[in-house]
Amino acid sequence: MNCPYCQSTQVFVTNSRPTKNHTQIWRRRSCLSCHATFTTHEIIDLSHLIVIKKSGRKEKFSRAKLFSGIYGAAVGFKGPDKEKFVESVTSSLEVEILALKKKEIPSSEIANLVLQKLLTANTGTFLRFIAYCKNIITLKQAKAELSRYL
Ligand SMILES: [Zn+2]
Numbered sequence: 001m002n003c004p005y006c007q008s009t010q011v012f013v014t015n016s017r018p019t020k021n022h023t024q025i026w027r028r029r030s031c032l033s034c035h036a037t038f039t040t041h042e043i044i045d046l047s048h049l050i051v052i053k054k055s056g057r058k059e060k061f062s063r064a065k066l067f068s069g070i071y072g073a074a075v076g077f078k079g080p081d082k083e084k085f086v087e088s089v090t091s092s093l094e095v096e097i098l099a100l101k102k103k104e105i106p107s108s109e110i111a112n113l114v115l116q117k118l119l120t121a122n123t124g125t126f127l128r129f130i131a132y133c134k135n136i137i138t139l140k141q142a143k144a145e146l147s148r149y150l
Contacts, residue, residue: 001029001040008033018095025095044094050104058104061097066090070114073128085125089117108141115145 003011010032019026025042049061071086096113097105111133118126130142 003031003034003036004038005036006031006034018092025098044091044098046094046097048103049097051110052104052106054107061105063090063094066093066110066114069132070118070125070129073118073132074122074125075128076122076124085122089114089121093117112141112145119145 001011002009008031011029012032013027014030014037015028017026018024019041024044027040027042028037029040030037046061046063050058051061052058067086067090070089071082074082074086077085093110093113096117097110111129114129114133115126118129127146130145133142
């Protein structure tokens with residue numbers, strides 16, 4: 001991108017992180033020509049992403065499906081805490097999926113990303129999610145995930 005002050009293309013990113021609610025990526029940029037610094041916000045858009053299911057069928061990525069899968073596994077949470085937990089996990093997963101820069105992704109790869117995230121976030125939800133995705137990942141993969149936990 002060009003510097004908004006001097007139009008130079010010599011712009012580099014000095015810092016980058018998801019915004020508080022994880023719906024955007026915030027980047028601090030700096031211009032090498034005029035030394036100006038400025039901030040950009042990139043909105044996460046995964047509407048182009050195609051998910052390849054175990055059956056080989058393809059469908060558009062659905063945030064709602066990702067959310068409800070995690071929601072169903074988050075049995076240890078109640079009320080607004082549950083929403084908050086699931087929302088934050090879903091959003092950080094979107095950031096990770098976007099960073100893969102893929103056009104198509106197998107559903108098992110998404111499941112693995114979810115499991116990795118849940119393993120550190122909440123073990124109860126992690127264990128429930130393994131059961132949830134028994135149709136997505138193979139038994140061998142599920143066992144491998146479990147052994148990381150045990
Ligand atoms: Zn500049």
